[in-house]
Amino acid sequence: MNDTSGAGSRRPVIAGLGLTEMGKVYGRSPAEFAADAVRRAAQDAGLRLSDIDGLLFSNGVGGGVGLTLQRELGLRDLRMLSEVQAYGSTAGAMVQYASMAVQSGMVDTVACVFADAPLREKGSAGAVYSSGLKFTGWQLLDFASGLSGANPMYALAARRHMDTYGTTSEQFAHIAVAQRAWAAKNPLAQMREPITVEDHQNSRMISDPFRLLDCCLVSNGGAAVIVTSADRAADLRQPAVHVLGWGQAHPGYEMGRGTDFGLVSGAATAGPAAMKMAGVGPADIDIAEIYDCYTYTVLITLEDYGFCAKGEGGAFVSSGVLGPEGSFPLNTGGGELSSYYMWGMTPLSEAVIQARGQGGERQVAKNDLVLVSGNGGVLDHHSTLVLSPHPHS
């Protein structure tokens, strides 16, 4: 790995990025979004679809993307094809598996795609809950007991952090406000009206402590990246984004006395592993693109990555370091809170844009090292990537 000899030519890079129309885009299936995203990523890279010899895909809550995506894209003679599913950590995981496959020589060029269209479905989980449907199985016992989806689950995690470390809702607000300020500079973002801490505090309570402005958007759409070797990328259209380090963590918390649930996430092991592989530490990171299903998720991840001490995330995010005027570039496109909700593709896509220097009005001047997180389940699954415009030194 990171070999500077001949094998170095097979070091993995991200060479293409494809984003479909996203948001309240109706009348298209997840499979159609997925195919569109792959086409766009290939075009962005300056590749023909026939150059792709590996395909990894992942589904959101709406499902609908399958192995037939190969045929829908007319891809022939693939040397790798698989669905990947680790919820919000999947995008990072796909890049990791693609990177290893490229390094090994198994494949040359892998498309990794996520697509979802939850908004096509009439009625939310809450509507299902109140419709008199009957539930079965352990998983739905939680639901029947009042845990109507991810909001209360994450709220229980956040509350634990607040009880233990004194973290406050106002501190969460600073994350939402800063990300909205970034989103205002991002033409891809769905929510671009500036907000204040007061707006956050006055927004509708969803699941205490979470208010509306603590919660991510829901979007229809698709996003894809192309992973290939540094050698292959050399004559392609876009500046290569080198994948310098990666890691995953799946804590498997015992839900019982003494658990770290809500206090420490998988970022605490995946982050150091990824940074160690890249030969860097938290102080070297220029830009952090952190999975943000909720404001709280950002806060705990920043602590676990070592950008501040455990328990000091609240003080850190409210110290004035965030936002376009601050010293700590975080979720520079607005994140899932304000730009678009493509699971782990949201932080990953913005990281690629920043590493390429294509952020326009929101471009961060120093972009040598970009950290990307993915988080899935209820802090159950974590992936980390370290990206750079430069090959490993």
Next chain:
Amino acid sequence: MTVGIMQRDPATTEFFDGTARGELLIRRCADCGHHSAPRCETCPACGSAALDRVPAKGTGTIASWTLVHGRPPRDGGPAPVTAVVVVELDEGPWLHSQVITDAPQEVRTGFRVAVDFERPEGGEAIPVFRLAPDAVSA
């Protein structure tokens, strides 16, 4: 409706036989004695698959809480608020559930609770919790 309508499946049959009797069945490791959650199939302490089902005492402490705000009813009136909690049973396992109370806003971490069962028509009995008389523990 405070709880949903659950139907048993093979994995939950014994558990719901328990709730029907007014018992909250948790797992107890036959090898090391560690208590784990009702749905556990492998002992988190020792890895054993030999887990018995034993009635929990039914008392515990709120380990975390949230107030889930529902949508206001169409006829006006206040939006429903549900106190959803993690209960740490006195034996150690955590249970996701809700506290049935007239004052959900007052629920806090550390409060003592005791199990009760909601018995919705057409469904299995679901464990819920009520604040213990001495809810605010030292």
